Amino acid sequence: MLKVGTVVLGAEDLERAVSFWSAALGYVRRDDATDFVVLQSADDAGPRVAFQRSSVPAQEVPRVHLDLYAGDATDQAAEVSRLVELGARRVDWPLYPDDPDFVVLADPEGNRFCVIDTSRG
Secondary structure, three states: OOOOOEEEEEEOOHHHHHHHHHHHHOOEEOOOOOOEEEEEOOOOOOOEEEEEEOOOOOOOOOOOOEEEEEOOHHHHHHHHHHHHHHOOEEOOOOOOOOOOOEEEEEOOOOOEEEEEEHHHO
16 A cells, blocks of 8 residues: 655755754754755654755745644744744645635745644534
8 A cells, every 4th residue: 555655845945944944843954965855754753855956946836735733723923923933835726725724834845834724624
C-alpha cells in the first residue's frame, strides 16, 4: 500500500524556504544537502516537506498546494497571523466561495498554501 512520504516544493532560495517552513511547521532539517532539502517532524510522523532548487516561478493558481489544518476559526486566525509574521503573505484569491473555511497564503518563495478551519466540517 502506498502512502504520501514527501511533498516537494520548488524554491529559488532554498535557505529562505527551509527557514520559513521549519518555523511554520516546527519541522527539522534532515540533512545538509544544498540542492534538495528535506524537512521532517521531530518524531518523523506524517509526511515530510522537501524543497528542490527551481528557477521556475510559482504558479498563481497552482495545481497542487499544501492545506494546513487549524482547529477552529480562532486558531486559524492566530496561525495566519503567525505565518504572516514569519514571512508569508495573504493572497487576493479570486476563487474564494461565499463564507470560505480557508485562507490562501503564499510562502516567501510564492508557493500557495491554505490554512483551513477544520471545525466547520
